[in-house]
Amino acid sequence: MDITSETHSQHISKQFNHELEELKTHLMTMGGLVERQVQEAVAALLDGDSRLAERVRDNDKAVNDLQIKIDDECTRVLARRQPAASDLRLVLAVIRATSDLERIGDEASKIARNALALTENGNGTKGFVEVRHISEHVRKMVRDALTAFARFDIDLALAVVHEDDAVDSEYTSAMRSLVTFMMEDPRSITSVLSVMWILRALERIGDHADNLAEYVIYLVKGLDIRHIDPDDLDEDALKRKR
Template structure:
């Protein structure tokens, strides 16, 4: 490389780094929005706030637009830079992550729509405690998965992936409780079914948060860990780290 080519190469490399950082920043913005969507959808039910529920439904379009915009950025990076190795994994991980975030936004919209129906019927508050607890749990998972992406923290990513089992357990327990309540009082069937759909949406949010964590492991370690036992994945990662130290 000539001396005149070297500054140009450094400039291109700096531009590329800036583009990758912008991708991560935009992904975090989208993640913060969908986490707030879930929080607001839940709060709209607990506080009987129809205006807030309607805002969540309206904001779903904004979530969709953010996904399209970030995907377009990823496509341009792939076309212009033809990244390899870790850089390529970052772009692919961002693309996959936007899909899961968009689906979290969809689930938040479903929760808000059910909240509007329940508020309109004024059907009591049975199941609200379960909705609040599981919502807090899955929102924490979304937040931690995004933090693991920002800091490339595989330990935190593994923690999030493990928590998905806890959410599933909480969901099953809540469903059993609600089924019992429905059998005891047939008048509660309709509102309880709405609560069940909300809990199902929250359980799906947990699944998507776990997916986000798996993308971090893929990005950092180059391992596709989808559909694998998370404890086995953790052991494999530790074995690899120990081998590098030796």
């Protein structure tokens, strides 16, 4: 059975309703935190702001603590309520989503560490245009994936899934450009390698956003599409009521 955003407010137990809503609320809180971590990590690089980079690096613990808190809440719901059908899918989707959000937080920390190194060494800005562009792209993917989760929006989730290919293409093009630049100017190798690690982290964030969108489809439709090529998805069938 397909579910909607109202499905989880129809239980006889008001406490169960509250527990499920709390899971969603805390997941959105964690999502907002990691999205801000990514934004600030990139801003620290582009603005040469070492203090901001340090703050992003140090705030990683807050993301980890939220994951532990949400996982504990999911464990209690599973133990006390023994949910079935769509309720069980919601709990499992939240558990999976928190894992990907935590990894996005890790990637933001990597960006901050490399931004700090570049700022402290006073290196050039080669590759910053690509970083800005790809970061905007993946941040929108994360934001849209979270919105799709909050609204149980299949259309938005599918749009995020398709965006991942575009990010991969942008990443490949940027890496080729930077490799060419290093070959032409070997003195730039150290700084450009740091930028390449940042681009790699952003590409991974796009992958995790894609995972989040796939969990929305699992949550709403009960279908696991993690190992299906986006071009092979029957989207019309997914959007129809089951």
